[in-house]
Amino acid sequence: MSQHDDHHDHGSELSEMALRVRALETILTEKGYVDPAALDLIVETYETKIGPRNGAKVVARAWSDPAFRRSLLEDATAAVTALGLVGKVGDHLVVVENTPGLHNMVVCTLCSCYPTDLLGLPPVWYKSAPYRSRSVRNPRGVLADFGTVLPADTEIRVWDSTAETRFLVVPMRPAGTDGWDEERLAALVTRDSMIGTGLPKSATEATR
Amino acid sequence: MNGVHDMGGMDGFGKVEPEVNEPVFHAPWEGRVMALMRAMGAGGAWNLDVFRDAREHQPPVFYLTSSYYKSWAKSIETLMLGRGLATPDEIAAGHSLHPAKPLKRGPVQPADVGRAIRRGSYGRPAAAPALFKVGDRVRTRNINPATHTRLPRYARGKLGLIEREHGCHVFPDSSARDWGEDPQWLYTVVFDGRTLWGEDADPALKVSIEAFEPYLEPA
Numbered sequence: 563m564s565q566h567d568d569h570h571d572h573g574s575e576l577s578e579m580a581l582r583v584r585a586l587e588t589i590l591t592e593k594g595y596v597d598p599a600a601l602d603l604i605v606e607t608y609e610t611k612i613g614p615r616n617g618a619k620v621v622a623r624a625w626s627d628p629a630f631r632r633s634l635l636e637d638a639t640a641a642v643t644a645l646g647l648v649g650k651v652g653d654h655l656v657v658v659e660n661t662p663g664l665h666n667m668v669v670c671t672l673c674s675c676y677p678t679d680l681l682g683l684p685p686v687w688y689k690s691a692p693y694r695s696r697s698v699r700n701p702r703g704v705l706a707d708f709g710t711v712l713p714a715d716t717e718i719r720v721w722d723s724t725a726e727t728r729f730l731v732v733p734m735r736p737a738g739t740d741g742w743d744e745e746r747l748a749a750l751v752t753r754d755s756m757i758g759t760g761l762p763k764s765a766t767e768a769t770r
Numbered sequence: 771m772n773g774v775h776d777m778g779g780m781d782g783f784g785k786v787e788p789e790v791n792e793p794v795f796h797a798p799w800e801g802r803v804m805a806l807m808r809a810m811g812a813g814g815a816w817n818l819d820v821f822r823d824a825r826e827h828q829p830p831v832f833y834l835t836s837s838y839y840k841s842w843a844k845s846i847e848t849l850m851l852g853r854g855l856a857t858p859d860e861i862a863a864g865h866s867l868h869p870a871k872p873l874k875r876g877p878v879q880p881a882d883v884g885r886a887i888r889r890g891s892y893g894r895p896a897a898a899p900a901l902f903k904v905g906d907r908v909r910t911r912n913i914n915p916a917t918h919t920r921l922p923r924y925a926r927g928k929l930g931l932i933e934r935e936h937g938c939h940v941f942p943d944s945s946a947r948d949w950g951e952d953p954q955w956l957y958t959v960v961f962d963g964r965t966l967w968g969e970d971a972d973p974a975l976k977v978s979i980e981a982f983e984p985y986l987e988p989a
Binding site: 583585588589590593594596597599600603604605607608613651652653656671672673674679682683685686687689690691692693696698701707714716718720722723724725727754 | 777780781783786789794795797802803804806810815822825840846847855856866870873877878879880882883884887888889893920921922924934939942958967971972974975979982
């Protein structure tokens with residue numbers, strides 16, 4: 563089933579959607595409900611300012627600074643806001659940590675709840691029926707779709723985001739990165755590793 | 771409501787297909803839809819739960835075959851009509867033809883965009899002490915409301931453990947109906963995979979939901 567029905571091979575539908583959305587925006591603008599300049603800024607913010615690199619900075623700091631890591635796991639909203647690297651984030655952020663025996667994975671089976679403040683807007687697959695249906699029942703199968711294989715005895719913990727709490731995963735720090743600074747570490751942290759469908763890049767992948 | 775949006779545990783949707791180097795938006799109109807939704811919400815036209823409820827009420831075939839932002843565009847249109855913010859002749863004309871009904875908070879200004887798109891706080895003062903504490907065993911209730919709820923079907927009538935307590939939050943089951951916030955205690959409740967999916971389930975699987983107190987009973 564395609565989640566991209568408007569995106570390719572459907573030129574006519576794409577222009578139909580473009581026209582319909584333009585009509586909605588025109589009505590709402592003429593009524594004074596929205597300011598197109600504000601809409602431009604919202605789009606620009608998501609396209610250029612808020613994205614996974616924000617989350618990666620937080621993870622790199624957690625890997626480097628044990629006191630920050632502890633405060634992050636205790637109260638993530640306060641810890642990230644106090645950090646000052648990525649601005650103020652919304653309330654109810656929960657950060658969970660992978661360990662050798664535990665792998666965390668985040669889903670929203672009911673809609674598309676996602677830690678947007680730190681990762682930007684969710685990718686299409688995160689909002690798709692295949693991911694939402696299978697993650698809570700067969701997460702190893704979902705991980706295999708991403709090429710991620712974990713030992714059979716690693717506990718997999720799936721967090722279904724059914725309220726306004728938002729979850730971010732701190733993956734395990736890759737081996738061979740002793741002494742790396744935060745900028746180098748952040749480059750290893752992929753978006754998927756913070757959702758829990760992937761692992762960070764290895765030290766050798768980064769230098770390749 | 772027991773709609774197709776409640777997908778946890780369903781079969782038949784196929785593999786997850788990540789897109790390499792996926793753009794934030796696949797077409798400019800998708801960005802406009804997202805911005806319209808955020809701006810209208812911030813202006814007070816509707817709350818998040820009302821918006822989710824509108825999408826869940828879309829016909830199942832439409833929900834399952836429309837792209838995410840196409841479905842959002844339809845939700846915006848439905849809510850505009852349902853709340854008297856636009857009329858069918860205006861939708862058909864693509865222009866405002868009648869005087870505007872005032873928005874609760876008024877239009878979002880460019881200077882307020884940062885605040886408007888940051889996630890709000892859903893925590894509220896407690897009206898009563900929490901019924902449960904971390905470590906308590908609970909059973910989720912077997913409820914099947916025809917209206918909006920955040921208790922997924924796969925986790926109804928199941929034994930679980932209270933793992934975290936998040937204070938009192940706006941209760942979506944009430945908020946989605948415009949019945950007010952009716953704050954309720956919110957907990958992370960964790961289930962063994964076999965409790966949810968039977969003895970064949972992955973023995974190393976645990977799944978948690980975020981459960982409002984009215985979804986739970988002592989066990």
